């Protein structure tokens with residue numbers, strides 16, 4: 153059986169290797185990544201920043217047990233059937249690009265930190281000593297997560313955000329999260345720019361979004377347009393080359409940069425390589441831990457004109473199109489999201505009155 | 520290894536997890552699950568992080584962690600999907616004369 157080379161070994165790249173072995177793929181699998189092993193990223197802003205937590209996606213023996221070769225290096229070039237690092241050339245029938253994203257930053261007269269890798273987190277941990285004055289800029293999930301951790305480390309935190317963070321992800325529950333944040337730290341409702349007087353801050357953390365890490369594809373025949381452009385099966389325009397996770401963008405769709413997309417896109421590529429029928433795509437699932445809340449969302453939770461918003465208590469919302477569930481968001485109600493995932497993937501018709509009634513166990517609506 | 524009486528069978532609702540704390544298990548907390556197929560016990564803590572499998576979603580002989588959705592086989596603890604990659608330790612549990620008896624394997 154022909155081999156697979158994967159450039160980038162975080163959740164997306166690692167999931168391809170794990171998924172292929174699970175599916176019985178017996179050819180050689182090589183992962184190229186500059187890190188020493190496969191590392192997960194979401195804990196960097198939360199558990200890792202304030203304490204200690206295992207970031208490895210698998211114990212080291214996993215790689216020998218599953219006959220997956222880890223090459224600690226950076227891939228610099230690729231084309232049909234090959235990938236090169238500065239010193240080595242690898243050949244394979246299938247090439248998967250999973251190089252992720254790199255944070256955008258801000259040019260200011262202050263030290264500006266970003267967070268993507270373990271080294272960034274270690275540097276931040278050093279910088280966030282008690283009493284330090286930190287400005288955090290950003291309007292997504294990361295800024296409130298960082299604010300939570302920075303506060304826990306004893307820093308004086310100010311968040312600059314141009315909008316209610318992650319409103320498109322958590323819908324109206326984003327307002328609740330925002331209210332919690334404003335109770336806990338100083339929040340300034342505008343974009344942080346060079347015009348801002350930053351005298352009172354010791355450092356700035358930019359959590360202002362990411363750019364797809366397409367360096368490896370520069371100069372290749374691959375189409376790049378806000379990410380490596382792929383079809384719905386994550387195939388690029390070059391035969392045998394796939395791009396998944398944060399680095400890719402499905403043609404005519406917005407780019408997705410969330411953990412579950414890395415996992416789901418990897419699963420899709422495994423089916424293509426194995427020649428098996430893919431399961432129906434699962435709706436996008438995102439979570440965020442901030443200021444003591446576990447926020448999760450599945451699907452789309454901002455209703456469009458013909459759709460309807462259904463509330464179940466203060467911390468759960470659903471969006472329905474007739475009897476069809478389009479999405480759900482929940483604060484500290486994890487089973488709601490587990491249930492909503494099943495209702496959506498199994499296409500179960502739901503009654504809005506039942507969804508809205510907290511006395512009806514959600515599990516009953518999944519059958 | 521001691522066998523501990525952890526309650527009557529009807530105190531363990533079908534398709535749900537029940538948390539058994541360390542004061543009872545004498546080691547780590549254990550999650551006990553009763554389904555139509557049988558009764559099962561795993562370490563309560565998800566092998567991916569500090570989340571409680573007893574609060575997870577039980578279905579088709581598996582439990583899905585409520586936090587990041589890793590699933591584990593109830594019968595043998597085998598992890599079925601990321602982010603967890605390590606199997607959940609299992610324990611012996613049985614129903615004898617309507618009582619649920621747990622033998623932790625620490």
Ligand SMILES: Cc1cc2nc3c(=O)[nH]c(=O)nc-3n(C[C@H](O)[C@H](O)[C@H](O)COP(=O)(O)OP(=O)(O)OC[C@H]3O[C@@H](n4cnc5c(N)ncnc54)[C@H](O)[C@@H]3O)c2cc1C
Nearest residue numbers: 160162163164185193194227251252253397398409410411
């Ligand atoms: C601090 C932080 C918190 C987050 N929190 C959440 C959250 O709460 N919920 C959520 O859903 N998502 C969260 N995310 C987003 C999530 O982590 C990403 O969507 C996910 O990591 C994307 O996975 P990926 O494998 O595509 O890319 P990445 O995780 O970026 O991994 C890319 C890998 O490729 C390697 N690489 C890069 N260039 C090369 C090269 N040229 N050759 C070889 N290897 C290369 C890198 O070293 C890296 O290991 C968070 C991200 C961060 C940084």
